[in-house]
Amino acid sequence: MIIGYHASHEQFPPSELLLYVRQAEDAGFQAIMTSDHITPWSERQGNSGNNWAWLGAALATTSLPFGSLAIPCGWRYHPVVLAHMVATIAEMFPDRLRWIAAGSGEAMNEHVVGRGWPVKPERNDRLIAGCEIIRRLLKGESVTDANPWFATEAARLWTLPSRPPAILGAALSPETAGWMGSWADGLITVHKPKDELSEMVARFEFGGGSDKPIAVQLQISWGRTEDEARHAAWDQWRVAAADLDCLANLRTPAEFDRETAEVEPQEMDNVIPLVTSGQTLLDLIADCRGCGVDEIYIHNVSRDQTGFMRFMAREVLPAAATTQ
Numbered sequence: 001m002i003i004g005y006h007a008s009h010e011q012f013p014p015s016e017l018l019l020y021v022r023q024a025e026d027a028g029f030q031a032i033m034t035s036d037h038i039t040p041w042s043e044r045q046g047n048s049g050n051n052w053a054w055l056g057a058a059l060a061t062t063s064l065p066f067g068s069l070a071i072p073c074g075w076r077y078h079p080v081v082l083a084h085m086v087a088t089i090a091e092m093f094p095d096r097l098r099w100i101a102a103g104s105g106e107a108m109n110e111h112v113v114g115r116g117w118p119v120k121p122e123r124n125d126r127l128i129a130g131c132e133i134i135r136r137l138l139k140g141e142s143v144t145d146a147n148p149w150f151a152t153e154a155a156r157l158w159t160l161p162s163r164p165p166a167i168l169g170a171a172l173s174p175e176t177a178g179w180m181g182s183w184a185d186g187l188i189t190v191h192k193p194k195d196e197l198s199e200m201v202a203r204f205e206f207g208g209g210s211d212k213p214i215a216v217q218l219q220i221s222w223g224r225t226e227d228e229a230r231h232a233a234w235d236q237w238r239v240a241a242a243d244l245d246c247l248a249n250l251r252t253p254a255e256f257d258r259e260t261a262e263v264e265p266q267e268m269d270n271v272i273p274l275v276t277s278g279q280t281l282l283d284l285i286a287d288c289r290g291c292g293v294d295e296i297y298i299h300n301v302s303r304d305q306t307g308f309m310r311f312m313a314r315e316v317l318p319a320a321a322t323t324q
Helices: 014-027 051-060 079-092 107-113 120-138 174-180 194-209 226-236 244-249 253-259 265-270 278-290 305-322
Strands: 002-007 032-034 066-070 097-102 143-145 152-155 166-170 186-190 214-222 295-300
Touching: 002 014, 014 051, 014 305, 032 051, 051 066, 051 079, 079 097, 079 120, 079 152, 097 120, 097 186, 120 143, 120 152, 120 166, 166 174, 174 186, 174 194, 186 194, 194 214, 194 278, 214 226, 214 278, 214 305, 226 265, 278 295, 278 305, 295 305
Parallel strands: 002 032, 002 295, 032 066, 066 097, 097 166, 166 186, 186 214, 214 295
Antiparallel strands: 143 152
């Protein structure tokens, strides 16, 4: 199992994230995953740098492989523009942009260009159409596509990587995971209780995803005490208590803050694991491994990333390496 670090653009400016990915490599993480937001989940987070601009600098100053979220549905990024960015980064850093994770997006990031926010079935149709355009372009094809959302006329990428990144499907529900099994190169989802995560993996495999890689983003809140970890989760990632419909359809950080205003600190115990010891995190990693997960990306939602890196280097990553 690959154990990676999640770089959260919503919480930190890009210059600071460059420091954290270098610290992650020094601590013993094996890969990096990044978000792709123009808007944070909360006004308390206060950041959202451009992921694609940042990736070039991050890859140039580390030696780790990366994976990135990517939304190819034609709002912020026309699929041709997204494919162009992906191909350029992958050509400069061969085999280090290992995957992009394609999802149907969230209104908070896509409504900003003034093209509306359709219902889920249309978002799924746009997703698969966008992924098909990207796949063809990364193969070097000239692409003309008259779909109703993002017409493409004789598009071609003149600079190609020796090997394009995989396109994982980003799913939050078993239904979406099953649908993605037939066309995605792998699955990425968020951590869930073991029985729910097992169902996600099973639905993906049953839908056609057998023998394809499974990745999980594991959100935790690390602290020196449980109270410190709980307060960090409540302050920075209260959105974890919101339902899936809200995650997809609310449009501004202020809306998310209002939606979660009544959440009490103690309620965070039910939605984000509070980590104060290495064994707690090692048990979570073991649960993911038992569900068939191949890659796990740990997102510590607290502000103290440097302390977290020291904790991982001391208490988690060496022990995890002995159980691989």
